[in-house]
Amino acid sequence: MTRTMTLGKAINAGLRTAMEDDPKVILMGEDIGRLGGVFRVTDGLQKDFGEDRVIDTPLAESGIIGTAIGLALRGYRPVCEIQFDGFVYPAYDQIVSQLAKMHYRSAGRLTLPVTIRLPFGGGIGAVEHHSESPEAYFAHTAGLKVVACSSPAEANVMIRQAIASDDPVIFLEPKRRYHEKGEVDPEISVEGAFPLHASRVLREGTDCTVVAYGPMVRVAMDAAAAAASESGPSLEVIDLRSLSPLDMDPIFTSVRKTGRMVVVHEAPGTLGLGSELAARVQEECFYSLEAPVLRATGFDTPYPPARVEEHYLPDLDRVLDAVDRCLAH
Amino acid sequence: MAWCRGVDPVRILGTFRGNDQGGWDPADHNFQLYTIVIGAQTLHATGYAMGIAKDGRVGGDDPAKDEAAIVYFGDGATSQGDVNEAFIWSSVFTAPVVFFCQNNQYAISEPLERQTRVPLYQRASGFGFPGVRVDGNDVLATYAVTQDALNKARGGEGPSLIEAYTYRMGAHTTNDDPTKYRIASEVESWKLKDPIARMKSFLIRQQVADNDYFDSVKADADALAAKLRADCLSMPEPAPDSIFDHVYPHGSPELDAQRATFTRYLDSFADAPAGGHR
Structure with a gap:
C-alpha cells in the first residue's frame, strides 16, 4: 500500500522501520532528538524509541563518527546525521582514515555497518558551508559506499538498504527536495526492492x-x-x-x-x-x-x-x- | 562586537541576505570574518596571537604597543576538537589570546548538560591557564573581566578563558522551534535579567543619565534600525559572474575561461522571450 509523503518524511519512515526491525540500529547526531533534526527528518523518533536509541550528541562531528565506529565494533548499527554537508569535514579524518579502511586493515574480520546521513547540495538560500556537494571526496575513497536518493520512494527504501548494508555508507539526501511529495511504499522489503547499488x-x-x-x-x-x-x-x-x-x-x-x-x-x-x-x-x-x-x-x-x-x-x-x-x- | 569594531551592520546583514560571504575588510577593523563551521576560529585566533608574540608585541616596555587577540564562541563549540586544540596550542605557546565563551546554555536544541558535566570555565585549569565565569548579562562586569584578560595577554601572561553566563532569548534561526525543547517559565525568568534593562537602572540609580539621555539613545536606535531595514532591502543584486571573483589572488586561466563561457551563455538569452527558457 502506497502513501503520499515528502522526501523528508519518507526517510523518517524508513528510519522508523529499520529501528523496529533491528534493535541494534541507533541514531546519532546534533539536535536529532527533541527537535527532530534541523530538517525534522528524525521527528518523533526519540519520543518513540527513547534517548538510548536516538542520541543527541555533543557538538563534535569527528566525535559522532569516531564513536559510531566504536559502537559498530561493539555490534551496533549506528546511523549518524551530519547536520549540513559543510560540517562533515571535521569528521573527514574518521571517515576516510578509519571508517573506510578498518575492514581492509582487519583482513576482513571487522565490518563497520555505519550509515552517515548527509543533507547535501544547494538551492535553499543558505549561508556559507550549508550548500556543499562533497560526494566526490567520498567516492574517491575505497571502502566507502556512496549513494544519493532523488525521490520519496527511493529515499524510503534506500535508507533502509543502507542501514542493512554491512558497508559504511554515505547516504546523500537532496536537502532542497525534502519537502517534495511522492508515492511511497513503506512495506516493500529491503531485499525485494530495486538494489541499492544500481543505476x-x-x-x-x-x-x-x-x-x-x-x-x-x-x-x-x-x-x-x-x-x-x-x-x-x-x-x-x-x-x-x-x-x-x-x-x-x-x-x-x-x-x-x-x-x-x-x-x-x-x-x-x-x-x-x-x-x-x-x-x-x-x-x-x-x-x-x-x-x-x-x-x-x-x-x-x-x-x-x-x-x-x-x-x-x-x-x-x-x-x-x-x-x-x-x-x- | 562587530559594532564596537566599527563594522557597518549592513555589511553583516549582506552575508545573511546572501549577497556575499563577509563584505568587510578585516584589516580595517581588526575584526575577522565569520567562520560558521563551529569553533574553527579559535585556532585562527591562537595562530594570530602566536604571530603577535613572534613579532615581539607582548610584554614590551611600552604597554600601549602590546597586542592581543580575543575570540568568541558558544557553549556548543567547546565540544569541538578545534576548540580543545586551540586551548592546548595557546597554552604551550603562551599565546596572547582570550577565549570568550558566550554560554547561552543551548546549542540549538541541546542543553549545556549535553556538552559538559563541569562549569565550562573550569576546563581552562586542565589546559594550564586561568578561567573565569562572569555574569554575561552584567555589562560592566563583563567589560571588566575582558579588559583584565586582555591586559594579561598583552603583558605576556598567555591565554585565559572567560565564560560569560547568559541565555539565548529567542530561536537559534528562523527554522528553529524552542518550544520543542524548553519551557516558557525558563525564558520568562531570564527576561528579568535583561542586560540592557539592568544597565539602564544602574545608570538611573547612579544618577549619571536622565530621561533625555535615554530618549536620545532610543531615537538613535530607531533611526539606525530604519536605516538598516532600508539599506538591507535596497542591496543591489550581485552580478551573476561575481561567482568567479576572488577564488585566487591572481586569478586562474581556467576560471577565466569558465567565466567567459558562462557570460556567452547568459548573453544567448538576450533574444529569448521573457519568462520562458530558450
Whole structure:
C-alpha cells in the first residue's frame, strides 16, 4: 500500500522501520532528538524509541563518527546525521582514515555497518558551508559506499538498504527536495526492492543520455519533458543512485543506443562524478559515441552567496544547452 | 562586537541576505570574518596571537604597543576538537589570546548538560591557564573581566578563558522551534535579567543619565534600525559572474575561461522571450 509523503518524511519512515526491525540500529547526531533534526527528518523518533536509541550528541562531528565506529565494533548499527554537508569535514579524518579502511586493515574480520546521513547540495538560500556537494571526496575513497536518493520512494527504501548494508555508507539526501511529495511504499522489503547499488533508467529516449543523481534528477527529468513538449531531442534520463560503486551497464547500454551523454551534477565539474563517467564511457563505448561526453555542473569555485546560487546550479536551460552542444557534433 | 569594531551592520546583514560571504575588510577593523563551521576560529585566533608574540608585541616596555587577540564562541563549540586544540596550542605557546565563551546554555536544541558535566570555565585549569565565569548579562562586569584578560595577554601572561553566563532569548534561526525543547517559565525568568534593562537602572540609580539621555539613545536606535531595514532591502543584486571573483589572488586561466563561457551563455538569452527558457 502506497502513501503520499515528502522526501523528508519518507526517510523518517524508513528510519522508523529499520529501528523496529533491528534493535541494534541507533541514531546519532546534533539536535536529532527533541527537535527532530534541523530538517525534522528524525521527528518523533526519540519520543518513540527513547534517548538510548536516538542520541543527541555533543557538538563534535569527528566525535559522532569516531564513536559510531566504536559502537559498530561493539555490534551496533549506528546511523549518524551530519547536520549540513559543510560540517562533515571535521569528521573527514574518521571517515576516510578509519571508517573506510578498518575492514581492509582487519583482513576482513571487522565490518563497520555505519550509515552517515548527509543533507547535501544547494538551492535553499543558505549561508556559507550549508550548500556543499562533497560526494566526490567520498567516492574517491575505497571502502566507502556512496549513494544519493532523488525521490520519496527511493529515499524510503534506500535508507533502509543502507542501514542493512554491512558497508559504511554515505547516504546523500537532496536537502532542497525534502519537502517534495511522492508515492511511497513503506512495506516493500529491503531485499525485494530495486538494489541499492544500481543505476536506473527513469525515462527512455533516443537522442542523448542524461545522467544525474540526487537533486539534479528532477532537473534532468524536467529538461527531458521540456525538450519533448517542444519537439526537441528525445532524452534518456538515468538516475545514477549509486556513486560508489558505479553501476555502469545501464549507462553503457543507453549510450550505445543514443550515442551521446550529458552528465549533470551540482558539484564542481573538475574531478566530479562526471569526470569518471566520461572516462568510463569513452573506454567502453568509444565507437558508439557521436559526440564528446559533456557536463552541466557547478563551476570550479566555492559555492557562491545565495543571491547568485541560481546561476551556479545547473538548471533546465543549462542541461538543454549541454544537450544542444552535444547534438551539434 | 562587530559594532564596537566599527563594522557597518549592513555589511553583516549582506552575508545573511546572501549577497556575499563577509563584505568587510578585516584589516580595517581588526575584526575577522565569520567562520560558521563551529569553533574553527579559535585556532585562527591562537595562530594570530602566536604571530603577535613572534613579532615581539607582548610584554614590551611600552604597554600601549602590546597586542592581543580575543575570540568568541558558544557553549556548543567547546565540544569541538578545534576548540580543545586551540586551548592546548595557546597554552604551550603562551599565546596572547582570550577565549570568550558566550554560554547561552543551548546549542540549538541541546542543553549545556549535553556538552559538559563541569562549569565550562573550569576546563581552562586542565589546559594550564586561568578561567573565569562572569555574569554575561552584567555589562560592566563583563567589560571588566575582558579588559583584565586582555591586559594579561598583552603583558605576556598567555591565554585565559572567560565564560560569560547568559541565555539565548529567542530561536537559534528562523527554522528553529524552542518550544520543542524548553519551557516558557525558563525564558520568562531570564527576561528579568535583561542586560540592557539592568544597565539602564544602574545608570538611573547612579544618577549619571536622565530621561533625555535615554530618549536620545532610543531615537538613535530607531533611526539606525530604519536605516538598516532600508539599506538591507535596497542591496543591489550581485552580478551573476561575481561567482568567479576572488577564488585566487591572481586569478586562474581556467576560471577565466569558465567565466567567459558562462557570460556567452547568459548573453544567448538576450533574444529569448521573457519568462520562458530558450
